[in-house]
Amino acid sequence: MPEVTTHRTSRLGLGRGVSELRAFVEAALLDPVDEPPMQTGRQLLRRRFVVVVTIAVGAVALGLALDIAPGDVSFYPAALGVAALWMVGAVASGPLHLGRGRTRSGGGSRGVLQGFLLGLGLLVVFLLGAVVVGRIPVLRRPVDDLLAHAAHGSLPIVAAITFVNGVAEELFFRGAVYSSSPRRWAIPVSTLCYAASTLWSGVPLLTFGALCLGLLTSAQRRVTGGVAGPIAAHLTWSLGMLLLLGPALSLGD
Template identity: 45%
Template sequence: MRTWLRRSLWDLVPRDQRDTPAGLRRRQVVAVATVVAGAVLLGVSLRIEPGSVAFYPATFALAAVWVAGALASGRLHLGRIAVRDQLRRPVLAPLLVGAGLAAVFLVAALVLRPVPFVADQVRGVLDHAAEGSLTLVAVVTVVNGIAEELFFRGAVYAAVPRRPVLVSTVAYTLTTIAAGNLLLVVAALLLGLVVGLERRASGGILGPAITHVTWALLMLFGLPLVF
């Protein structure tokens, strides 16, 4: 278990992903512009009245912003991790990391359930699923989870020469503040740190995307069982 976690979150695999100075500047300009646009659209989409059909096009538009920013920033990488004595695309390991992270969150939610503030914050997150189509919300969750990783662990991470895990996590967390929900901000901070470490170890976005989507879906279906 210790070796598996170390390879998933800490050990760096060989890679050469250096940008030219011009390429790095382009990433940085695109990343800043996209963060601002995405934060505004995120705040708008999560303030739409639960049950409104406007929620779905707004959140898909947000995903489009993240994807467009990621693709415009430059080349993206899938990444690899060490499995036995070979380098392979990370699939099973990030799935298990996402499941483990979701379990930690759900246990914490169960412990904090009696706290009125926490309960209100959770209900604020789940209102769209409760009032609208759970299937559509699940699709939105998957699409936006992948889009966020393409941008934050793809474009933003690659745009930062120093401490990219810290900077991409902070950028992701600050963007989430626009949603106006403290629970989402805390979740973004912890999730961002984990997937940032995965990005650092693997050199790519595949592992972070799988972890993010796994965690998000388990939270979507698991939190209503707790609250």
């Protein structure tokens, strides 16, 4: 009899956990809140012009920054310059919104905690994948080159730059780019633009990471109507990858 009771309790606990997870996913990624006010045709045209110019210049600037040899102090101002481009483009494009999310209990929030949890989940998936990548030299080599900036430079400075870049990228790609796109195409457009901006880096896994992160944060942008939640998800993932990707790759040795 105790075994039957324990088994039944376990099933109830598992069912409750699945229900909580489903409610979280629906609140964080599926059920949108009210969209910000519609833009006028002139505002939309201006935003699209600024977005196109910024993406073109920013993609080139990012590629040049990543081409700088690890340990070269010029990498720091170059990386901050890329962040400044994204930020200026975002602000120049028009109004940005923090957004307003909905919790699984039906209450309201900025979506920051949801963003943190979503970013943490994506981080765990990527770290598990890194263990496999660590065993494949053709995939690992470009990632090692990318991480060399942290290994040969100042980790606190690189972490601070990663933080600033994460905020700037979300302001631009989930703020300006998303808002400049037709609503039904906003998620794929902002995701593909973000991934395309990394192509010149020559690191396939960076582009793949941008696709995954972009899809996640774009979905949260749709739900919350703003950038606060996506910023939290981006920072959790990017700072976690900076600090933990190297050790995860080493597990594949």
